[in-house]
Amino acid sequence: MKLLQDRIIKEGTILPGDIVKVDSFLNHQIDPILLRELGKELTIRFANQGVTMILTIEASGIAIALMTGLELNVPVVFAKKVKSSNISSTFYSTTVYSYTKNIEYGIYVSKDYLSKNDRVLIIDDFLATGHAVLGLINIVRQSYAGLVGVGIAIEKGFQGGGKLLREQGIRVESLANIKALQNGQIIFNN
Amino acid sequence: MKLLQDRIIKEGTILPGDIVKVDSFLNHQIDPILLRELGKELTIRFANQGVTMILTIEASGIAIALMTGLELNVPVVFAKKVKSSNISSTFYSTTVYSYTKNIEYGIYVSKDYLSKNDRVLIIDDFLATGHAVLGLINIVRQSYAGLVGVGIAIEKGFQGGGKLLREQGIRVESLANIKALQNGQIIFNN
Numbered sequence: 001m002k003l004l005q006d007r008i009i010k011e012g013t014i015l016p017g018d019i020v021k022v023d024s025f026l027n028h029q030i031d032p033i034l035l036r037e038l039g040k041e042l043t044i045r046f047a048n049q050g051v052t053m054i055l056t057i058e059a060s061g062i063a064i065a066l067m068t069g070l071e072l073n074v075p076v077v078f079a080k081k082v083k084s085s086n087i088s089s090t091f092y093s094t095t096v097y098s099y100t101k102n103i104e105y106g107i108y109v110s111k112d113y114l115s116k117n118d119r120v121l122i123i124d125d126f127l128a129t130g131h132a133v134l135g136l137i138n139i140v141r142q143s144y145a146g147l148v149g150v151g152i153a154i155e156k157g158f159q160g161g162g163k164l165l166r167e168q169g170i171r172v173e174s175l176a177n178i179k180a181l182q183n184g185q186i187i188f189n190n
Numbered sequence: 191m192k193l194l195q196d197r198i199i200k201e202g203t204i205l206p207g208d209i210v211k212v213d214s215f216l217n218h219q220i221d222p223i224l225l226r227e228l229g230k231e232l233t234i235r236f237a238n239q240g241v242t243m244i245l246t247i248e249a250s251g252i253a254i255a256l257m258t259g260l261e262l263n264v265p266v267v268f269a270k271k272v273k274s275s276n277i278s279s280t281f282y283s284t285t286v287y288s289y290t291k292n293i294e295y296g297i298y299v300s301k302d303y304l305s306k307n308d309r310v311l312i313i314d315d316f317l318a319t320g321h322a323v324l325g326l327i328n329i330v331r332q333s334y335a336g337l338v339g340v341g342i343a344i345e346k347g348f349q350g351g352g353k354l355l356r357e358q359g360i361r362v363e364s365l366a367n368i369k370a371l372q373n374g375q376i377i378f379n380n
Contacts, residue, residue, distance in 0.1 A: 029267045029303040030252075032260035059248035059268065062220075063256050070222035077219045078249065082291075101272075113219040 001041055001175040004153065005188055007034065014181050018159070019100060026125055026153065027060050038175055039067025042123065042151040045173045046072070049148045051121045053077060053114070055136055057096075057107060064153050065123040072121075077114060079107040079136060092142045096135035099128055099159075109139050116144035127152040127174060130161025137170070149173060157189055191231055191365040194343065195378055197224065204371050208349070209290055216315055216343065217250050228365055229257025232313065232341040235363045236262070239338045241311045243267060243304070245326055247286075247297060254343050255313040262311075267304060269297040269326060282332045286325035289318055289349075299329050306334035317342040317364060320351025327360070339363065347379055 011024045025031040042064075051072055056065035057079045069076040083091075083106065090111045097104050114120070122136045133150055140147050147170065155162050155174030158181070165172050177189040201214045215221040232254075241262055246255035247269045259266040273281070273296065280301045287294050304310070312326045323340055330337050337360065345352050345364030348371070355362050367379040 023300060024302070028270065028300055029265050030256060030259070031265055032256055033263065035256065036260060059252060059270075062249060062252045063266075066220060066222055066225065066253050066256060069220070070226060073223065075215075075219050075221055076253075080218065080249075110213060110218055112214070 001038070003034070003037055004176045008154065008176055008178075008186060012186060014184060014186065017100070018156070018181055020154065020156065020178065020181070020186065022154070026063070030063050035063050035067045036070075038064050038153055039069075039071050041175055042068045042173065043071035046121055046149060046151060049121075050119045051148050052118045054121050054123050055079065055109070055114070055140065056123045057081070057132055057136060060126070061124045064125055068121070068123050068151065074121075075113070077109060079109050079139065081105050081107055083108050092139040094135050094138040094142075097131045099131065107135050107139070111143070114139070114143045114145060118143070118145035119148050120145050121148045122150045123152075124150075125153045127155040127161050127165075127172070128159040130159075130164050133161065133165065137165075151175075154178065191228070193224070193227055194366045198344065198366055198368075198376060202376060204374060204376065207290070208346070208371055210344065210346065210368065210371070210376065212344065216253070220253050225253050225257045226260075228254050228343055229259075229261050231365055232258045232363065233261035236311055236339060236341060239311075240309045241338050242308045244311050244313050245269065245299070245304070245330065246313045247271070247322055247326060250316070251314040254315055258311070258313050258341065264311075265303070266313075267299060269299050269329065271295050271297055273298050282329040284325050284328040284332075287321045289321065297325050297329070299333075301333070304329070304333045304335060308333070308335040309338050310335050311338045312340045313342075314340075315343045317345040317351050317355075317362070318349040320349075320354050323351065323355065327355075341365075344368065 054076045149171035152174040155177040179189040180187045339361035342364040345367040369379040
């Protein structure tokens, strides 16, 4: 998606550890108009698939998931990273390894909002090594819901998560796919 | 706002510690259509005030802030609770006490996205004792930006945060204001 690629090239910065920082429009400051366009594009790509709900993970995934849910007219559920007193007592859970933070954390989804009758579209801001999405897929499997696919704003193709998922037969649509980071340049796949 | 009050009455549950749980449309599962209506209403209430940006806090505040930002056509910045390697090295920060989780945590906003030239609208999902909003106001004060006001989905008026803010001359608009929780019933102010 050229709109997103152009924005990444204009405002993205590369940090040590192959981190692509896009805090100016996605991960800290959010551009609502851009996010709506991303949601519209993901809706086009997953149209007519009978999606009943969107599953994402707090916090950075919420914005793009919400905009996609708005277009698809389905509810959005965000997996929580802290099991607070506010959450339902029955939930699906698994652990996720964070590559950028080098920690493992639990994620939780109430059984009230995900069941075997659902057809789930997983949405997230980034796909790198794939740990977060694999955690969400694990939760979808626990619920016996159908998995329609995975929609991503920015895939870092060179970190292998997308390849791993596609090899499992999972449909992954990323709006920008970074092939490599070379000499401070961001090179896209398409 | 009747739409929101009706939804709270229909789906909200009261948990020990005067917690009003609305996980079915706001805090875990999100209803995008409802959230868009909340964003539109907050936009009407803060129209023509020269708002240049919205400030909220991860994670539950992001959805309503984003929908308000979409309507007002201004960027949304969410304060982070973890100072990750991804965040800018220069930031405003303060500590916030969480009533529901009984912990204190730091919040961080990059100086790249908030400056003295901004006119800030603070948006959050809940206003109870006011600690989170006071933390955000502290950060706005640090930046010398102007504070237009505070927009809230659900105020728990009986917990005093809104009163405290209004006594300081801060404009607070809440879309549903809970006066009391009595015998398992949620009673609204208006």
